[in-house]
Amino acid sequence: MFKRFSSIRFSYIRSHLNGLFLTTVTLLSILLTIYVLIEPAWINVTSIFVFLLLYIVLALILSFYVGFKSSGDMKERLDYLSVLITQFANGNYSSRVYFNEDDEITRIGNELNELGEKLQNQVKSLQRMADEKSDFAKSAHKAAVIEERQRLARDLHDAVSQQLFALTMMSEAAVKQMDKKPELAKEQMQEVAMVALKAQTEMRALLLHLRPVHLSGEPLAVGIRNLIDELKQRSSLEFLLTVDDDLNLSETTEEHVFRIIQESxxxxxxxxxATEVKLQLGQRTNELFLHISDNGNGFAIGQDADRKTSYGLKTMKERSEELGGTFSVRSNVGEGTYIDIRIPS
Incomplete structure (x- = not known):
């Protein structure tokens, strides 16, 4: 409520009320001076205060009315500027604002229009650079394959290989306890099942990375649906998929978006x-919108101790920014993870 009274509209009204107060004090001073020094018959204390009371009542009404009306145009123009800045923040750099007046607000609006044009040109430059980078990346594909193999080998050694070794040790221990301590052997076999499930999940994720980075000529929507169909066969995840079929994107943008979805x-x-994943991909006015969320464990933003998770989020953010887009992630422990990406198109 107090914020509302600090708006520009009430600032105008307050300025009129300040003028009313100063005018009232001035009139009162003049009339009292005349009354004291000259003492004319037509003026007395009662007539002075009746006149001032009527003046204050009428002036209050006029102050509120004139202040409200005169600030309306100013407030409307400032609201236009606020909406334009919000559009820029959301990646819609094609928005413009135009005023007929020749004042400071019009000058600010023109400067914001120029800023939007420059940002729009920069986005096009980024996308052009991304296309050039894509061509360069194809020529360096062999080196990338070697690097990816090395990374997968490290992941296999750090995760799956160690889990399989733990499975071997725990299985041997359970076999030795089978006759002597069957209850202990049962507990150890339950731990074996848990470790095996974790190793299976890790392997599925690594197999997902083995898919080709390129779509091999397929449209992005078809590639995503094929990826989801494959994951449905390999995992118990439930997918809620909403993808526009008539996406009009460059080859580089499609490959980056596909790789972001793979990483996520x-x-x-x-x-x-998680048990459920929601994926939405659609092309709005002047932008491509991608939303990915799950109902999993979640994590504390900025306090995630899992280096691999942080690396994956960093990779997705870098790919989004290469296309001139914006990347945002929301998550809390026990509340799932929500990723929103906007890319100008």
Whole structure:
């Protein structure tokens, strides 16, 4: 409520009320001076205060009315500027605002229009650079394959290989206890089942990374549906998929978006312990919108101790920014993870 009284409209009204107060004090001073010094018959204390009371009542009404009306145009123009800045913040750099007046607000609006045009040109430059980078990346594909193999080998050694070794040790221990301590052997076999499930999940995520980065000529919508169908066969996740079929994107944008989705689903498989994943991809006015969320464990933003999860989020953010887009992630422990990406198109 107090914020409302600090708006520009009430600032105008307050300025009129300040003028009313100063005018009232001035009139009162003049009339009292005349009354004291000259003492004319037509003026007395009663007539002075009746006149001032009527003046104050009429002036209050006029102050509120004139202040409200005169600030309306100013407030409306400032609201236009606020909406334009919000559009820029959301990545819609094609928005513009136009005023007929020749004043400071019009100058600010023109400067914001120029800023939007520059940002729009920068986005086009980024996308052009991304196309050039894509061509360069194809020529360096062999080196990337070697690097990816090395990374997968490290992940296999750090996760799956160690889990399989633990399975071997725990299984041997359970066999030795089978006759002597069957209850202990049963507990050890339950631990074996848990470790095996974790190793299976890790392996599915690694197999997801083995898919080709490129779509091999398929449209993005078809590639995503094929990826989801494959994951449905390999996991118990339930997918809620909404993808526009008439996406009009460059080859580079499609490959980046596809890789972002791969990375996100891999993180979900390996770390989220989720049962449901929601994926929305659609092309709005001047932008491509991607939403990915799950009902998994979630994590504390900025305090995630899992280096691999942080690396995956960093990779998705970098790919989004390469296309001139914005990347935002929301998550809390026990409340799932929500990722929103907007890319100008």
């Amino acid at each position: 689903l891999s993180n979900t498989l390996r770390h989220a312990n």
